[in-house]
Amino acid sequence: MHNFSEYVELINENLFKYLPKSEGLQKTLADAMKYTLLAGGKRIRPVLTLAFCEACGGDLNNALPFACAIEMIHSYSLIHDDLPCMDNDDLRRGIPSNHVKFGEATALLAGDALLTRAFEIILCNETTNLVGAKITIDAASCLARNIGFYGMIGGQVADLENSEKNVNCSKLNEIHNLKTGALIVAASKIGCIAANASKVQIEAAAEYAESIGLAFQIMDDVLDGDSKDKKIEKRKLSYASILETRKSKEIVKKLTQEAIKSLNVFGDNRNFFENLAWQLSKRDK
Amino acid sequence: MHNFSEYVELINENLFKYLPKSEGLQKTLADAMKYTLLAGGKRIRPVLTLAFCEACGGDLNNALPFACAIEMIHSYSLIHDDLPCMDNDDLRRGIPSNHVKFGEATALLAGDALLTRAFEIILCNETTNLVGAKITIDAASCLARNIGFYGMIGGQVADLENSEKNVNCSKLNEIHNLKTGALIVAASKIGCIAANASKVQIEAAAEYAESIGLAFQIMDDVLDGDSKDKKIEKRKLSYASILETRKSKEIVKKLTQEAIKSLNVFGDNRNFFENLAWQLSKRDK
Numbered sequence: 001m002h003n004f005s006e007y008v009e010l011i012n013e014n015l016f017k018y019l020p021k022s023e024g025l026q027k028t029l030a031d032a033m034k035y036t037l038l039a040g041g042k043r044i045r046p047v048l049t050l051a052f053c054e055a056c057g058g059d060l061n062n063a064l065p066f067a068c069a070i071e072m073i074h075s076y077s078l079i080h081d082d083l084p085c086m087d088n089d090d091l092r093r094g095i096p097s098n099h100v101k102f103g104e105a106t107a108l109l110a111g112d113a114l115l116t117r118a119f120e121i122i123l124c125n126e127t128t129n130l131v132g133a134k135i136t137i138d139a140a141s142c143l144a145r146n147i148g149f150y151g152m153i154g155g156q157v158a159d160l161e162n163s164e165k166n167v168n169c170s171k172l173n174e175i176h177n178l179k180t181g182a183l184i185v186a187a188s189k190i191g192c193i194a195a196n197a198s199k200v201q202i203e204a205a206a207e208y209a210e211s212i213g214l215a216f217q218i219m220d221d222v223l224d225g226d227s228k229d230k231k232i233e234k235r236k237l238s239y240a241s242i243l244e245t246r247k248s249k250e251i252v253k254k255l256t257q258e259a260i261k262s263l264n265v266f267g268d269n270r271n272f273f274e275n276l277a278w279q280l281s282k283r284d285k
Numbered sequence: 286m287h288n289f290s291e292y293v294e295l296i297n298e299n300l301f302k303y304l305p306k307s308e309g310l311q312k313t314l315a316d317a318m319k320y321t322l323l324a325g326g327k328r329i330r331p332v333l334t335l336a337f338c339e340a341c342g343g344d345l346n347n348a349l350p351f352a353c354a355i356e357m358i359h360s361y362s363l364i365h366d367d368l369p370c371m372d373n374d375d376l377r378r379g380i381p382s383n384h385v386k387f388g389e390a391t392a393l394l395a396g397d398a399l400l401t402r403a404f405e406i407i408l409c410n411e412t413t414n415l416v417g418a419k420i421t422i423d424a425a426s427c428l429a430r431n432i433g434f435y436g437m438i439g440g441q442v443a444d445l446e447n448s449e450k451n452v453n454c455s456k457l458n459e460i461h462n463l464k465t466g467a468l469i470v471a472a473s474k475i476g477c478i479a480a481n482a483s484k485v486q487i488e489a490a491a492e493y494a495e496s497i498g499l500a501f502q503i504m505d506d507v508l509d510g511d512s513k514d515k516k517i518e519k520r521k522l523s524y525a526s527i528l529e530t531r532k533s534k535e536i537v538k539k540l541t542q543e544a545i546k547s548l549n550v551f552g553d554n555r556n557f558f559e560n561l562a563w564q565l566s567k568r569d570k
Contacts, residue, residue: 025459026439028446033434080397083370085389104370108393109442112365115397116433119404123426133418140425141408148401149318154311157394161313174310 001054001272007047010060011067012038018068018121032102032110033117037075040093044216044280045187046071051276052188052205055269058195065127066139066194069118070187073147076114077183079107081156118143131194139190146186155179163237172239173214181213204265211259212277215252219283222248256281286339286557292332295345296352297323303353303406317387317395318402322360325378329501329565330469331356334476336561337490340554343480350412351424351479354403355472358432361399362468364392366441403428416479424475431471440464448522457524458499466498489550496544497562500537504568507533541566 002010015037022030046067053063082089082097083104090100099107121127122140131139145151155178162175188209192202221239239248259277263270287295300322307315331352338348367374367382368389375385384392406412407425416424430436440463447460473494477487506524524533544562548555 020434025443025463026434029434029439029442080393083393085368085393105445106442108365108368108370109438109445112397112400113434113438113442115400116429116438119425120429120433123422123429125426128422128426133422137408137413137418137421140404141410141413144401144405144408148405149305149311149314149398153394153398153401154314157314157391157398158310160390160394178310 001051001269002060003272004047004276007050008043010050010064011043011046011071014064014068015071018065018072018117020117028102028106029110029113032098032106033075033114035101036079036092036098036110037072037114039095041071041074043071044276045074045184047276048184048187048209049191049194051272052191052197053194055266055272056192056195056197056201058191058197062131062135063191063194065121065124065130066143066190067187069121069143070183070190072114072118072121073143073152073183076111076118077147077152077156079111079114083107115147135193135196138193142189142193143186146182151178151182151186152180155182159237167237167242169239169242172237172242175237176214176217177210180217181210184213184216185209201265204262207262208259208273208277211255211262212280215255215259215277215281218248218252218255219281222252223283223285252281286336286554287345288557289332289561292335293328295335295349296328296331296356299349299353300356303350303357303402305402313387313391314395314398317383317391318360318399320386321364321377321383321395322357322399324380326356326359328356329561330359330472332561333469333472333494334479336557337473337476337482338479340551340557341477341480341482341486343476343482347416347420348476348479350406350409350415351428351475352472354406354428355468355475357399357403357406358428358437358468361396361403362432362437362441364396364399368392400432420478420481423478427474427478428471431467436463436467436471437465440467444522452522452527454524454527457522457527460522461499461502462495465502466495469498469501470494486550489547492547493544493558493562496540496547497565500540500544500562500566503533503537503540504566507537508568508570537566 019034019037020030022034049067049070050060050063054060078092079098081087082092083099089097091097098110119140122136128136147153155175158175159179185206188205189202192205218239222245224238224240256277260274263273304319304322305315334352334355335345335348339345363377364383366372367377368384374382376382383395404425407421413421432438440460443460444464470491473490474487477490503524507530509523509525541562545559548558
C-alpha cells in the first residue's frame with residue numbers, strides 16, 4: 001500500500017492527463033473544467049478508489065481512470081452546488097467559485113461536461129483494453145447508480161425539500177447517505193471492482209465507506225457550526241441545528257468505530273483505512 | 286421496418302418504464318424528470334435509434350434501452366438550455382418550462398438526473414444481459430463522447446461564446462454539428478451498434494445523421510426567423526441572421542440530398558430514412 005500523499009500525487013498527475021486539451025472552439029469549457037478540478041481539494045474519494053484497489057491486491061493502474069472519473073464527478077457536484085439557484089456560494093476552496101469566474105452558463109455546462117467526461121474516461125478504449133469489459137461495466141454501472149436518482153442527486157433534491165423543515169436524525173442520516181455517502185461508497189466499491197475483488201470485499205468496503213461518509217458529513221456540520229460562517233445560516237438541514245456539538249462528536253466516534261469493524265477482511269491492509277477514518281473524524285477543517 | 290408513429294409509441298411506453306418511481310424522498314425529482322421527458326416532443330432521435338437497428342437487421346428490443354437513454358439526454362439538454370442563465374425560456378412545447386414549474390434548483394438537478402439515468406439504463410444488468418458487454422460498452426462510449434466536451438456540450442459553450450460575434454457559415458456549421466448534430470449522430474450510430482452492424486453501416490448512418498442534423502438546425506433557424514418570436518432576438522447565432530430564407534432553404538435541400546446519398550448500404554430499408562429526411566426538410570414547425 002502507498003501512503004495518502006503518494007495517492008494524491010498520482011491522482012493529480014492523471015487528472016491532468018484525462019482533462020481535454022484547452023484549445024479550439026471548446027477552449028473556455030476546458031479552462032472552466034480545469035479551474036475547479038485542479039484547484040486543490042482533499043481527494044479523499046479517489047484515494048479510497050486507489051487504496052481499496054491495492055488492498056484487494058489489484059494493480060493501481062487499473063484503478064486510476066476510475067479514480068479520476070470519481071474526482072470529476074465530485075467537482076461537477078461542487079460546481080452545480082455553488083450556483084446561485086443552489087447554495088449561491090461565491091467562494092470555493094478560497095478562490096472565486098466557477099460561476100463567479102466563468103459566468104453561470106459556462107459553469108453549468110462545465111459541470112455537465114465533467115459529469116459526462118467521467119463516463120467517457122471509464123468507457124473509452126484505453127480503459128476497457130486495460131481492465132476488460134466486465135470491470136468496465138461494473139464500475140460504470142455502480143457509478144451511475146450511486147450518483148443518480150437513487151444516490152447523490154436524489155439526496156440533493158431531498159436536502160433542498162427538507163431544508164425548511166424539522167427533520168429527525170434518522171431522516172437526516174438517510175438524506176446524507178444519499179447526498180454525501182453514495183459517492184464515497186461508489187469510490188470505495190469501484191476500487192475493489194478494479195481489483196476484481198470478491199463480493200465480500202466489495203460489501204465490506206461499502207460498509208466502511210457508508211460509516212465514514214456519514215461521520216464526514218456530521219463533522220462538516222460541526223465545523224460549519226463552529227466557524228459560524230454564512231453557509232450554516234443558509235443551509236438549515238444540518239446536524240448542528242438538531243444536535244449539540246458534544247453529541248455530534250460522540251456519533252462521529254461511534255461511526256468511526258463501526259467503519260473500522262468492517263475492515264477485517266482486508267488483513268494488514270486495514271491499517272491504512274483505520275488511520276484515515278480516525279484522521280477524518282478528528283479533522284479541524 | 287415499422288413506421289414512425291409505431292416507433293414513437295414503443296418509445297413512449299418504454300420511457301415510462303425506465304423512469305424511476307415517483308415516491309419516497311425523491312418524489313419531486315421523479316416528477317420533475319417525468320414532466321419534461323413525457324411532455325411530448327417529436328422523438329426524432331430515439332426513432333433513428335430504433336429504425337437504424339431494424340435497418341441493420343437487429344432486434345428492436347436491443348435498441349429500446351438505448352433509444353430511451355438518448356431521449357433522456359435530449360430532455361436534460363432542453364431543461365438546462367431553458368434555465369435563466371442560459372436561454373431563459375419560460376415555455377417549452379407550449380407549457381411552462383421545467384424551472385418555471387419546479388424552481389431552478391430542482392430543474393438543474395432534474396437535468397443532471399436525466400443525464401445520469403441515461404447511463405444507468407444503458408449499463409444496468411437488464412441491458413447488458415440483453416445485448417452483451419461489447420454492445421453495451423460501444424453504445425455507452427459513443428454516447429458519452431458525442432454528448433460531452435467533443436460533442437453537444439462543447440457546441441453549447443462555443444454557441445454561447447460566439448453569439449455576440451459575426452461568424453461565417455463554416456464556423457456556424459462546425460458549432461451546430463457539435464451542438465445539435467452530435468446527439469443525432471450518436472442516436473443513429475447506436476441504433477446500428479445495437480444490431481451489431483458493420484463499420485460501413487455505422488459510418489453510413491453517421492453521415493446521414495450529420496447531414497440531416499445540420500439541415501434540421503438550419504430549418505429551426507428559418508422557422509424561428511419566420512415566427513419572429515422572442516427566441517430569435519435572444520439567440521444571435523443563427524443561420525437566419527447570416528443567410529436569407531431562400532438561401533437557407535437551398536442549403537437544407539442540398540444537405541437532404543447528401544443525406545440520402547449515404548443510404549445505399551441499407552438497401553430497401555433506405556426508404557424510411559429518405560422519407561424522414563424529406564419530411565424534416567419541409568416541416569413548418
